[in-house]
Amino acid sequence: MSDSVIGRKGAVRLPSYVFLLFPAVAFILIMYAYPFILSFVKSFELDGAFSTANYKKAVDLYYKDITFTFLVTLFNSTLATLLGVLLSVYFRLNDSFISRTLIKLYRIPIFIPFVVVAQMMNSFLAPHGILNLFLGKVGLVNLDNPLQLFNFAGLSFGFAWKLIPFTVMIIFGGFQMIDNSYIEAARSAGAKLHQIIIKILIPMNSSSILVALVLVYSQIVGTFTLPYMLIGGKIPTTITVDIAHRVNYYRDFGVANALGVFSYIMVIVTAVYYLKMNMRDAKISHPQG
Amino acid sequence: MKSKKYYFKFSMDLLLFVLSLLILFGPMLSLALWSVAEQWYWPNLLPQKVGFSYWAQALGLKMSFAIGAVSIVPAFLRSIAIAVVTVVISMSIAIPAGYALAKFKVPFASLLLLLFLMPNAFPQQPIFVNLLSIFTKWGLAGTVTGVILVHVLVGLVYGIWITSSTFKAIPNHLIEAARSVGADSRTAFLKITLPLAAPGLLASSVFVFITSLDEFTGTFFIGLPFVNTLPLTLYSASGTNMQFASVIGVLLLIPSIIFMSLVQKLLKAEYVGGMG
Known part of the structure; x- marks a missing residue:
């Protein structure tokens, strides 16, 4: 079912699954992957600088x-x-x-x-x-x-x-x-x-x-x-x-x-x-x- | 003559039956009783006065300041509206993605699978926490739009998995047969694939609807205090007004049980248990 790789007039066209998957991938990247990574980044951040103080406080x-x-x-x-x-x-x-x-x-x-x-x-x-x-x-x-x-x-x-x-x-x-x-x-x-x-x-x-x-x-x-x-x-x-x-x-x-x-x-x-x-x-x- | 062993086994069976019923229905009975208890003095096993005044108040049929409950009709309508919009958005993203995953040989497929599985593998609360700070910057915190986006996130992953397994179950030779007698790919999709997939897609939509209706944690972080859905109204009432909270509990319980028991045969067991 990969009939759409080569489009009309020989121009390279993106395969249709790209369009089908794009909204889902974009949504999960922005709404899930980004906050997921952010949870690590922010856990090591205090007043904008790198710090492990949050972990110390969390454990204490x-x-x-x-x-x-x-x-x-x-x-x-x-x-x-x-x-x-x-x-x-x-x-x-x-x-x-x-x-x-x-x-x-x-x-x-x-x-x-x-x-x-x-x-x-x-x-x-x-x-x-x-x-x-x-x-x-x-x-x-x-x-x-x-x-x-x-x-x-x-x-x-x-x-x-x-x-x-x-x-x-x-x-x-x-x-x-x-x-x-x-x-x-x-x-x-x-x-x-x-x-x-x-x-x-x-x-x-x-x-x-x-x-x-x-x-x-x-x-x-x-x-x-x-x-x-x-x-x-x-x-x-x-x-x-x-x-x-x-x-x-x-x-x-x-x-x-x-x-x-x-x-x-x-x-x-x-x-x-x-x-x-x-x-x-x-x-x-x-x-x- | 029935043996001693038979009676022993029968009494064990009966014990399990009675114990199961007590444990299963005890908490539900408690919820149901509290929703109609107008007077319940300790230590009476049953309420002294039973009536529907909390129901009438909750459903907006009566206004009495004595009871201290407010109408839940606005929160109920808001919850339904959010759930409907969530289903429409989730499904219009999930159906194409599920179809692509089922019917195309996609490069980096494992990476995509990983991405779509991650939200179910790890606790979601830290995600909501960070979405709150992101949404605050974007002006979406405390808005209905923000709440809908979070509900779409929760529903979308299930939506993608359910639709993709639905499309996988449709044999390719049926589609190829349609193509070979002259149908173009759009016609084949609309006339063959879609009708065959309809029950699965409907089940998936119902599932996303219920997930949104019952969603608590995401709404708690993104919606409060400005967007109040039915589960959050239940939460605010639970500390102060047992009857009112129980009325909302019953109202949330009924659609969940009815719809989930309708669609559960079409869904994988682990999805059904993943809610809430």
Whole structure:
């Protein structure tokens, strides 16, 4: 389909894909690549001169939050992937009314935006919220001293609520590709349930488990809404909240960008994996090779 | 006779079912209850007085200063208008680019792919921070135009990927067949490629629309305090007025669930989860 390289009268004409791609490339370069590079440049700039003071200030003021962000991310991406695998295994091996219904219901949180999830959690997890009320009526919590959840625990509950359904969708999708004959063959050869899970299901589906982990991990690092609405400026909070404070209250783009670079560093491994994986997939599926 | 093992498994199934339902619907129930709770004294499990006065107030049907909520109709219309313009701009940039990536042998293709993948690989908040300082210089900070540009950025990358995989799925031999019976490339595109791609392009548009409607972080940096969209109205209300914030939450939740469940079959799983 490269019929447009040589134009009429032999004049060299630009191939048509240049015109097709130009707006998108120009837009992403100006609106993404430029600010992306700027976040590094500005992080090393103080009063117009090169300086590492922003990093020093970011670490001095926010080392607790940087650690907190990393722990929240590590804990929740592991939890979401682990429970994603367990639930998907359950759904794959049990074809019952319960599992079919749950698989459908588990999709709902995926479609709900983080800002609404944040508001739900805001009322649900509050000291006087429904969760505490319910646990109090059941007798698990003393209502004079309700659970305080606007911290690591509540944030993790919010992430789990939104992201476990997502990991289930990806990992269960991978399990569905595994033919029943493998499982039946292993069963007839006398394999126990845990052997089927560990030796067949998980190894055959390792790629989608890894994809789920990578996507969830990088999503948690970048999420602003949920920690902002649940924890806000309390200590410790996440980097994303600190960046917003730095910009809104102090117009301090230097420290904000230094924190931004920390968030880039935090996702560097998953980002490289994500880019490599998608570029490989794109090449495989490209018709012209 | 059912064995003991059967009953054990059945009760475990039931436990998982009940626990899942409680955890899944607990927060949603909380949102729904708060949106209609006119009186809810601690520690009652349910509101004492239920009604729609916050809804009426939010939807501009009633004006009462006692409730402390304002009409969200302007913010709602603004959000819809921004989302529509975002879809039009994103798709008119994404469709040609997606088509080129799918059907042409483009030089430096990997570099382009890298460029289009980067926004999803790294956190976007630092981008919004720097766009704020760039837009401040250009006079776009705090304007609807600035907000639309940010929404286009968020939607465009998904738009390009979804349209390009849509176009890839259309076999080249169909287009070649049309060309061989005398159709020029424009006719072949309009009569063969476009109709076949229509469902994918529509799904992609719906996705970009919802992404824009629900977008928070970019609007927070670029739009505030002058451009207030529905998610930002929710945020401002959430600290002060639980009922009002919950009404907006329900209003945002309904279109998201309806539209996303309509188009999710046509989209790759990771896109669907990437919102918000």
